[in-house]
Amino acid sequence: MxxxxxxxxxxxxxxxxxxxxxxxxxxxxxxxxxxxxxxxxxxxxxxxxxxxxxxxxxxxxxxxxxxxxxxxxxxxxxxxxxxxxxxxxxxxxxxxxxxxxxxxxxxxxxxxxxxxxxxxxxxxxxxxxxxxxxxxxxxxxxxxxxxxxxxxxxxxxxxxxxxxxxxxxxxxxxxxxxxxxxxxxxxxxxxxxxxxxxxxxxxxxxxxxxxxxxxxxxxxxxxxxxxxxxxxxxxxxxxxxxxxxxxxxxxxxxxxxxxxxxxxxxxxxxxxxxxxxxxxxxxxxxxxxxxxxxxxxxxxxxxxxxxxxxxxxxxxxxxxxxxxxxxxxxxxxxxxxxxxxxxxxxxxxxxxxxxxxxxxxxxxxxxxxxxxxxxxxxxxxxxxxxxxxxxxxxxxxxxxxxxxxxxxxxxxxxIFETTRPHIAQLGKVPSTHFYRNRERFEQVEIRKDLLIVRFDAQLYFANLNVFRERIDEWMATKGPDLDALIINAESINTLDSSALHLLEDLLEDLKARNCKLLFTGVKGPVRDALVKGHLVEKIGADNFFMSVQEAVDAHDERKTTEGAGNEYQEFTLQTNV
Incomplete structure (x- = not known):
């Protein structure tokens, strides 16, 4: 120096x-x-x-x-x-x-x-x-x-x-x-x-x-x-x-x-x-x-x-x-x-x-x-x-x-801002592959069988309750029609151990409702945390996608081919990105 x-x-x-x-x-x-x-x-x-x-x-x-x-x-x-x-x-x-x-x-x-x-x-x-x-x-x-x-x-x-x-x-x-x-x-x-x-x-x-x-x-x-x-x-x-x-x-x-x-x-x-x-x-x-x-x-x-x-x-x-x-x-x-x-x-x-x-x-x-x-x-x-x-x-x-x-x-x-971060339910912008906050864009398309959520902050012990409460609220609104929860993780930078426990509990609750949990846009540090917490195995590597549209397409494909016993198109998880 x-x-x-x-x-x-x-x-x-x-x-x-x-x-x-x-x-x-x-x-x-x-x-x-x-x-x-x-x-x-x-x-x-x-x-x-x-x-x-x-x-x-x-x-x-x-x-x-x-x-x-x-x-x-x-x-x-x-x-x-x-x-x-x-x-x-x-x-x-x-x-x-x-x-x-x-x-x-x-x-x-x-x-x-x-x-x-x-x-x-x-x-x-x-x-x-x-x-x-x-x-x-x-x-x-x-x-x-x-x-x-x-x-x-x-x-x-x-x-x-x-x-x-x-x-x-x-x-x-x-x-x-x-x-x-x-x-x-x-x-x-x-x-x-x-x-x-x-x-x-x-x-x-x-x-x-x-x-x-x-x-x-x-x-x-x-x-x-x-x-x-x-x-x-x-x-x-x-x-x-x-x-x-x-x-x-x-x-x-x-x-x-x-x-x-x-x-x-x-x-x-x-x-x-x-x-x-x-x-x-x-x-x-x-x-x-x-x-x-x-x-x-x-x-x-x-x-x-x-x-x-x-x-x-x-x-x-x-x-x-x-x-x-x-x-x-x-x-x-x-x-x-x-x-x-x-x-x-x-x-x-x-x-x-x-x-x-x-x-x-x-x-x-x-x-x-x-x-x-x-x-x-x-x-x-x-x-x-x-x-x-x-x-x-x-x-x-x-x-x-x-x-x-x-x-x-x-x-x-x-403390207030980090414990109550922005969380949005997304809908599809018509004739595009883009998904936006339904509260800001009235024209977006909302499907009864899908709940697409974007969480705009790190997910850790101080804001877990807000995260879970909003998801439960939206899931209750969807009712029995809900088939899958898609979490857009593009804005999530880190996960702590408490967040991993919450996701594991959420996964179990979704299984009890016969719903799938899908992730999109997961960043490297978040992938690493999911791998170390053994959540990738439980969620399934084929339930991680690069974009919301890919996740939606995979969900639709499974519904149409479900009778034949086909699963989602496999997505290779890269933990070193």
């Missing part, structure tokens, strides 16, 4: 060109400038001092750029993971304290280890257990919680930390008389500036312009004296090396939220990575390698004071639009953040927290997906209600509980 399979950056580094550097330089600087205010804002969501958002935007970006398979994915702090971090650690320690910070750093380590192991053992498929409607409902609700959690900074009032929307709104209404209108005005101006610039050109770093506006306004007009809260002193220098807290008690307390963040952050990352890769045909996104890259980015970052990171929607879109060709764009973004940490942090002293709140609100409210809810209402009501239930659960119960409800809903839907 080539080195590029383990270190994907080798494939683009060995052929790196000046044209690629031009695009990467433009994109790297653009995203880096965008990441400075976003990183600081998202750290505040996580309950951390703003500087930790910049720490999380250095080493993790470089590690992912070297090990990730996406060449445009912009890794770093994101709103969703930041809120999950706050939700998980907020019950264990007071926000902003040394204990809280250490827990956040340890959380990054645990998230990284989980993602790395999932990638190594090729378990990326586990995220498929979270359906799109569930993720959409959860994301929309979390976006509301994230956005409204910034009301205290936007309004300049004191609100207790909460992950429940109704509690935040009640507190805000109670504090309406204490609003700092200067702070509110700066925040609204920041929102208007970011949204206005976004409409003009998405590649222009609106959040940075809002930061510059806020700093100049507070510094130039002395707004600190008017009660406008600012970031204050931002520590200079690079993050220092340190070990996370490896104590068993800490790991046990953080493990549930670490698992949730591992899966949710990977889903967010792989979704945007695949969406962007669809525009570029010169590489392929490999989910398990993405898990390894994100995992090592989080593990490496945890040793340099970073909290959990993942790929972000908005920055990745900007990265692609600005011309990113390879992971070098992310490395350039990290270099810009490092330069800021070394030389530019004093410039953020007068940055108003209301501006950071405006950056967060604009970013997260864009995640509220009303269009998806409308689409599902028209296309699939069951998925619509899954979205609504997850949305309401997340708003009313909290972020972690909302994820739990979403996972349970997804698993419940999987």
């Amino acid at each position: 080539s080195l590029s399979a383990f270190i994907p950056s080798v494939s683009w580094l060995k052929n790196y060109s000046k044209d690629q550097l031009k695009g990467d330089l433009s994109a790297g600087l653009t995203v880096g400038v965008m990441l400075i205010p976003q990183g600081m804002a998202y750290a505040m969501i996580a309950g951390l001092p703003p500087i930790y958002g910049l720490y999380a935007s250095t080493l993790p970006l470089i590690i992912y750029a070297l090990l990730g398979t996406s060449r445009q994915l912009a890794v770093g702090p994101v709103a969703m993971v930041s809120l999950l971090t706050a939700a998980g650690i907020g019950v264990l320690a007071e926000g902003g304290t040394e204990t809280y910070i250490m827990l956040a750093i340890t959380l990054a380590f645990l998230v990284g280890v989980i993602q790395f192991l999932l990638g190594v053992f090729r378990l990326g498929f586990l995220v498929n257990f979270l359906s799109h409607p569930v993720i959409s409902g959860f994301t929309s609700a979390a976006a509301l919680i994230i956005g409204l959690s910034q009301l205290k900074h936007l309004l300049g009032v004191n609100l207790d930390r909460s992950h429940h929307v109704h509690e935040i709104l009640i507190q805000a209404v109670e504090q309406i008389g204490a609003i700092n209108w200067t702070t509110f005005g700066i925040g609204i101006a920041g929102i208007a500036l970011i949204m206005g610039v976004k409409k003009i050109n998405k590649s222009i770093p609106g959040p940075l312009l809002a930061v510059l506006f806020g700093i100049l306004a507070v510094w130039g007009m002395g707004l600190v004296d008017h009660g406008v809260k600012i970031v204050g002193t931002v520590p200079e220098g690079l993050p220092s090396f340190g070990l996370p807290d490896f104590s068993l008690a800490t790991i046990q307390s953080l493990l549930p939220i670490a698992l949730a963040i591992s899966l949710v952050s990977f889903m967010e990352s792989i979704a945007v990575a695949k969406a962007i890769q669809a525009k570029h045909k010169n590489y392929k996104v490999v989910p398990n390698q993405e898990l390894i890259a994100l995992g090592l980015a989080n593990v490496g970052g945890s040793f340099f004071q970073a909290y959990p990171v993942t790929g972000g929607f908005s920055r990745t879109a900007v990265n692609d639009q600005a011309g990113a060709k390879t992971g070098m764009a992310s490395i350039i973004s990290a270099i810009l953040i490092i330069t800021t940490l070394l030389f530019l942090t004093p410039l953020f002293y007068y940055l108003p927290k209301a501006i950071l709140a405006s950056v967060i609100m604009v970013a997260v409210f864009g995640l509220i997906d009303v269009k998806e809810a409308v689409h599902l209402w028209r296309a699939d009501r069951s998925d619509f209600w899954m979205l609504v239930i997850t949305f309401i659960a997340t708003l009313s119960l909290g972020i972690e509980q909302g994820i739990g409800v979403g996972v349970i809903l997804s698993l419940a839907m999987i």
